[in-house]
Amino acid sequence: MSIVLRQRTAVALRIDLVGLAPQQLAGKSGGEIARIELALGRRRVALGDLFDVQSDGGGTLVLQTLGDQFDRIGAGLAGGEIRVEGDAGAYLGLRASGGRIVVTGNAGPYAACGLAAGTVEIGGDAGDFLGAALPGEHNGMSGGIVLVRGSAGARAADHMRRGMILVEGDCGDHAGARMGGGTLAVLGRIGARPGYAMRRGTLIGLGAAPVPAITFNDCGMHRLGFLALLRRAWADVPSPRFAALERADVRVRRWVGDLGFGGQGEVLHWSA
Secondary structure (H helix, E strand, C coil), rough: CCCEEEECHHHHHHHCCCCCCCCHHHHCCHHHHCEEEEEEECCCEEEHHHEEEEECCCEEEEEECCCCCCEEECCCCCCEEEEEECCCCCCCCCCEEEEEEECCEEEEECCCCCCEEEEECCCCCCCCCCCCCCCCCCCCCEEEEEEEECCCCCCCCCCCCCHHHHEECCEEECCCCCCEEEEEEECEEEEECCCCCCCCCEEECCCCCCCCCCEEEEEEEECHHHHHHHHHHHHHCCCCHHHHHHHCEEEEEEEEEEEEHHHCCEEECCCC
């Protein structure tokens, strides 16, 4: 049971897809969905002018896109599933409180911004501010799970409160900046100034050792019991690369900070 929107023609302007969550489309016919108006620049256009619509009233929304012009896909999602076959624009899953979003391609900046619950899976790369707070706000992701099979841009988990972000590739500069809680784990390289201004939370580098600023206290090598629980949780995540770490050693190098901001967060290098 699904609703399939197949993009008919490419567009140059950005399009806001807020309001196209499965719970808002459930029970509507294809004709009703095709008449929904979208903002295209300064104009309003019918959804059916851009997409071929097939609907059987199901709880799964499938978007087949030709580019990354579509913003706020899955914004406010509370349940059901959205599958994007292609790329997604900015603000993917903005303030979602449940359900599942799967993108086969890349996602733009602010993906999973303010996520409260649910799952977001990105098959390609994610832009800057993954799981972060909106500009001017101080509360980023507060729950849920985000999985990126590619790399993430700068300031991933900025202002993150709770939840878990897993990145199979690399992560840009200022990863975990201003974190107040939650977990960011990166299998690849982590850019400059990881954990900048973080107060709480955990940033884990499982590839090359991260290089925290001098405002982090090097606490040496430790065996941390909670990592054994964490790796068991990773076994349930749809990521073979993280699941393969189930038998990894739990001995890690630990830095605590950011002491320049009175922080009690931690940056870990878990050589797995």
